[in-house]
Amino acid sequence: MEKTSFLLSMMVAAAFAATASIAQADESASLEIEGETFVTKTKAPAHAENLDEIYSGWVFRADETQTLQTDDFDNPGFVFVDTAMDLYEEVDGTADKACSSCHENVEDFKGLRAAMPRVKDGKVQTMEEIINNCRTEHMGAKAWKWSGTQMSSMVAYIGLQSRGMPVKVAIDGDAKPIWEQGKKLYYSRFGQLDMACSNCHEDNYGNMIRADHLSQGQINGFPTYRLKNAKLNSIHGRFKGCMKNIRAEPFKEGSDEFKALQLYLASRGAGLTVETPSVRN
Template sequence: MKIGAWTAVAMLGLTSVTLAQDGNTLSIDGETIVTEAVAPAHLENLDTIYSGWRFRTSETQALQIDDFDNPAMIFVDQALDLFEAVDGSEGKSCSSCHTDGPEEFAGLHASMPKVVDGKLVVMEDLINSHRQDVMGAEPWKWSGADMQAMVALIGLQSRGTPMDVTIDGDAAPFWEKGKELYYTRFGQLEMSCANCHEDNYGTMIRADHLSQGQINGFPTYRLKQAKLISRHNRFRGCIRDTRAETFAEGSDEFRALELYVASRSNGLHVETPAVRQ
């Protein structure tokens, strides 16, 4: 109910980004999910970070509280089948090697992206490299249904774990690149990620309630698209909407941006797969 009151205040134009968020707490099947945390030390302009769940209507919030209501779970179930499905020249499935099932990946999502052998790697990279190198199978399309279902299944194993992405050491140059992208004002509208998601979160831009753009719930089931949405697809959509030439999904720019944005979520619990408007 408090979110309703909060929205009413917003409609009167009395908002401030320092105004308290709603008092709702997210609990999924008895497990409490942290949706508000002290901002990580590297964040110079925010004191508190909030999950995107906190900015959604009570109707949308409700869909994430119960896994039976969460439309993303249909895709997670499909990924469980894919996990067992033999594909490629080597006659293997995921479970041929990962014999303990997806549970083996508990905690992995919370630490991604990460640097492996000097390369910045995101979950889609891990999945496709195993498909190609171990299974002899075709790589999946970045934002394809199979790929994002599998990213969601692996992410779900970390649900309730705090995001904890490494930003120093090998990761530092990638993180710096991502930060630079975050603050770049792209396109004819000359807007950066920060313009909306750091400077103006909590306010309305036309009919949209601006969140902090946290990605701890990705892939998310987006109601207006009725499917799981990848992080890079969401980045692409935002940059496109500045009337800019976007970067490609799976580009090094978006890997770097993903690392930086994920690090802004450090301290929030993984919510994958979340539900958004």
């Protein structure tokens, strides 16, 4: 290991240790939204072999952040759900259609988010790709940017239809090799800090890293409204941020690497409930 990266690793190690005793969040709190109780901790699925229990990222957030998610009027993510409700009815493209022209009831998408991403004909399919496929192939409209406001809002609106349902993605059959690729990436070290996702989210969840309380990096809450940037954040946008933080060159949003990682992470969260749109810091 070269000297700078060694020093940086030591800095990270010091950051973990120095503040490990500061308890910021109420880890025993239970999440209820509109009278419905969410599964924020449960037994880990067998294929997440190094974990006994899995926890939603909500568990590790400070009290005030947790509270914002318990009421849809306080949850700033719902501003974007409203945006998506308008977009859903808006005619766009050469076919003169809106989403609602073909999908009259958005409730019909109930269950879809809980099973995403899915693998079709040997390829991972994310919600972003399904939506853009409808825009370009069925509407004659332009594709939306992966992490743009329109896309994140629509992904949240469709995801909301599955809120409260347990995550359950298929990882067998032709999903298996992609899942294996995602797993490999999860445990691979990247960047100047030479760290893997697992070093933070598996080995150190529950500890503090500087001012941040580390979670297991679950994705059941995405898209997530972050107080830090005051917008909805996509799953791949978050992966990018974490890779930048370890001074690695991130993969691209929509890349095969991030899609494989997404499938693997979704499978590690099997049994947690969909919280879309969640609130994080």
